Amino acid sequence: MTRPVVPEAEREIGVKHPVLRHGYVVLVDYMGNDAAIVQAARVSYGKGTRAVRDDRGLIRYLMRHRHTTPFEMVEFKFLVRLPIFVARQWIRHRMSSTNEFSQRYSVAPDEFEVPPPEEIRHQSTRNRQGRGEPLAAEVVDRFRSDLDRISKDAYASYSRALEDGVARETARLLLPVAYYTQWYWKIDLWNLFHFLSLRLDPHAQEEIRLYAAELAKIARLVSPIAYEAFEDFSLSGIYLSRGERVAIRALLEGKTPEAACEVAGLPLTREDGKPMTSGEGVEFLEKLTRIRSPD
Numbered sequence: 001m002t003r004p005v006v007p008e009a010e011r012e013i014g015v016k017h018p019v020l021r022h023g024y025v026v027l028v029d030y031m032g033n034d035a036a037i038v039q040a041a042r043v044s045y046g047k048g049t050r051a052v053r054d055d056r057g058l059i060r061y062l063m064r065h066r067h068t069t070p071f072e073m074v075e076f077k078f079l080v081r082l083p084i085f086v087a088r089q090w091i092r093h094r095m096s097s098t099n100e101f102s103q104r105y106s107v108a109p110d111e112f113e114v115p116p117p118e119e120i121r122h123q124s125t126r127n128r129q130g131r132g133e134p135l136a137a138e139v140v141d142r143f144r145s146d147l148d149r150i151s152k153d154a155y156a157s158y159s160r161a162l163e164d165g166v167a168r169e170t171a172r173l174l175l176p177v178a179y180y181t182q183w184y185w186k187i188d189l190w191n192l193f194h195f196l197s198l199r200l201d202p203h204a205q206e207e208i209r210l211y212a213a214e215l216a217k218i219a220r221l222v223s224p225i226a227y228e229a230f231e232d233f234s235l236s237g238i239y240l241s242r243g244e245r246v247a248i249r250a251l252l253e254g255k256t257p258e259a260a261c262e263v264a265g266l267p268l269t270r271e272d273g274k275p276m277t278s279g280e281g282v283e284f285l286e287k288l289t290r291i292r293s294p295d
């Protein structure tokens, strides 16, 4: 039995992938690759499987049928530097191990995030958690200079508190969420796919999506066949509810998308007759748009 090694991933270890102003993702170590997934799966399916399925076919079968544990045989350890507001979203992914830089032991570096002008936009009218249309240039400039000034003031107060002898664990209360933290983060491939399916999604905040994109490149490097299956069946696949199946049947029978929604009970208008901007009907039409558009 030999330890699976991926030459491209070996070259990747220790390489800093910059994200945002001061952040990065580094692959510190990894264990396993596509071969480790296949090796684990063949324990369950026995010798006969090689004859009926090649490795790629087996991995795609596992992905399609949500036989998840073989994917957990691949592990990654990353060093990530990220703003605290991104870390708060990231840490919600419990199926992973984190060890964070301690601002109780160490002095926080003077590094904070200021989004580029194009990322400072109106509150989205469609997604309550998202951003939408561009803002006037003066609003963007004011926001960026306020953020810069407040962050610098906060760091000056933090430094003064440390000089005054205030404990580091208390002084850090002065630092806003734009400041950076860093951690080691270990996760298996299945849970990384879960993280990526949520954090590459357009509904996720832009900043964490940028980190997810870097993690995705590394996952693809280590386990290209599994990553391809993840893309095909999860990222680029479309889940259909029972109502949406009914609507698709109506479409196949020649109904318009709006009529199909009506048949399936997927609402497109509010009680007052105004068109809805979100909800099951709207999301079904979005799925149809995705199906119609090339990848």
Ligand SMILES: Cc1cc2nc3c(=O)[nH]c(=O)nc-3n(C[C@H](O)[C@H](O)[C@H](O)COP(=O)(O)OP(=O)(O)OC[C@H]3O[C@@H](n4cnc5c(N)ncnc54)[C@H](O)[C@@H]3O)c2cc1C
Pocket: 092, 093, 094, 095, 096, 129, 191, 194, 198, 199, 203, 204, 205
């Ligand atoms: C676009 C977006 C918006 C969000 N908005 C909010 C928000 O407004 N407020 C907010 O609080 N959070 C929000 N979240 C965080 C979200 O609710 C999840 O906490 C986060 O995405 C982690 O997902 P997870 O629990 O599936 O992952 P993990 O914690 O990694 O868990 C992976 C899987 O393990 C299982 N699991 C893990 N722990 C348990 C458990 N204790 N019990 C049962 N099953 C478990 C579940 O099947 C889970 O899906 C948002 C996330 C996204 C992507």
